[in-house]
Amino acid sequence: PGWNRSDLFQPGRDGAGLLYTQEHFEAVRDHLLPGGLFAQWLPFYQLDAFSIRVIVATFQQVFPHSLAFLANNNMRYPAVALIGSMQPLRYPRGYFEQRVRVPTLHEELSQLLLGDDVRLFGQLLFDQAQLTALASGAPLNTDDQPRILYEAPRFTYRRDALPFGRLLPLIAQLGVPQDRLMADEDGLLGRYLLARNTYLRAMSVHMVDGVDAALADYKQSAILSENFTSGYAHVVKIALTKIQGESVSEGRSLLEWLRDARPEIPAAQRLIDRLDNRPLRADHP
Numbered sequence: 001p002g003w004n005r006s007d008l009f010q011p012g013r014d015g016a017g018l019l020y021t022q023e024h025f026e027a028v029r030d031h032l033l034p035g036g037l038f039a040q041w042l043p044f045y046q047l048d049a050f051s052i053r054v055i056v057a058t059f060q061q062v063f064p065h066s067l068a069f070l071a072n073n074n075m076r077y078p079a080v081a082l083i084g085s086m087q088p089l090r091y092p093r094g095y096f097e098q099r100v101r102v103p104t105l106h107e108e109l110s111q112l113l114l115g116d117d118v119r120l121f122g123q124l125l126f127d128q129a130q131l132t133a134l135a136s137g138a139p140l141n142t143d144d145q146p147r148i149l150y151e152a153p154r155f156t157y158r159r160d161a162l163p164f165g166r167l168l169p170l171i172a173q174l175g176v177p178q179d180r181l182m183a184d185e186d187g188l189l190g191r192y193l194l195a196r197n198t199y200l201r202a203m204s205v206h207m208v209d210g211v212d213a214a215l216a217d218y219k220q221s222a223i224l225s226e227n228f229t230s231g232y233a234h235v236v237k238i239a240l241t242k243i244q245g246e247s248v249s250e251g252r253s254l255l256e257w258l259r260d261a262r263p264e265i266p267a268a269q270r271l272i273d274r275l276d277n278r279p280l281r282a283d284h285p
Helices: 016-020 021-029 049-062 097-098 105-112 119-120 128-135 147-156 167-175 187-211 212-224 232-246 248-261 267-276
Strands: 003-006 038-042 065-070 081-085 125-127
Touching: 016 021, 016 049, 016 097, 016 147, 021 049, 038 049, 049 065, 049 081, 049 128, 049 147, 065 128, 081 212, 119 187, 125 128, 125 167, 128 167, 167 187, 187 212, 187 232, 212 232, 212 248, 232 248, 232 267, 248 267
Parallel strands: 003 038
Antiparallel strands: 038 081, 065 081, 065 125
């Protein structure tokens, strides 16, 4: 089937707002083959809440089946892909393994934390119902009513807007997707999505209030899902930073907590063993 992608352009640049219009989406739709998909990238850090709702409403006007995927777990520059289709999107368990059969490609995707179904569909941010709720009551962006053309530049030049200031409230409001796109009888995908959202909240708190304020959410993320490993890795990073600084015992306590909370992952125990093989500095009072 066909596949089209709209690159991540800056909506505040002159004329770029016209690429979010209903007419432009219709032109893309008309060039798709049966079963084709279209990805419209949205830089959430360059759009206000109103513009996001307008774009989603306009996108859904053209593509009756739509989803939102998170590009990565980066809250400094959060980017979202709206995926549009003319047919419902459903996938069998094992879809990733069926599609990615070249070992070198599989290895490269695994390095990007996209090595299986759970991690691939774990990037799902909002399902069809959530996007519909988000867009409810929003006007459309059209050639003769080019709202994004005027709204996006106004927001771009604000200096008081946090980059995650639109994404985080939407996650809190809409929660995790209920439509997982594939069977999830064992709950692996559901736990992954919850752990991911907790991790994103931790990153946002970290950026504003510091690491200590975010530590509880990082730890919670580490234990919510056996497949989502970013929370675990971040707690390890915090522990090592403390050990290399002036809080050796505090860092060690974090590693011991990780070892006990996730005993199936050996990293924390290995670091504790390495720590035991050298003299420990006493913490400063």
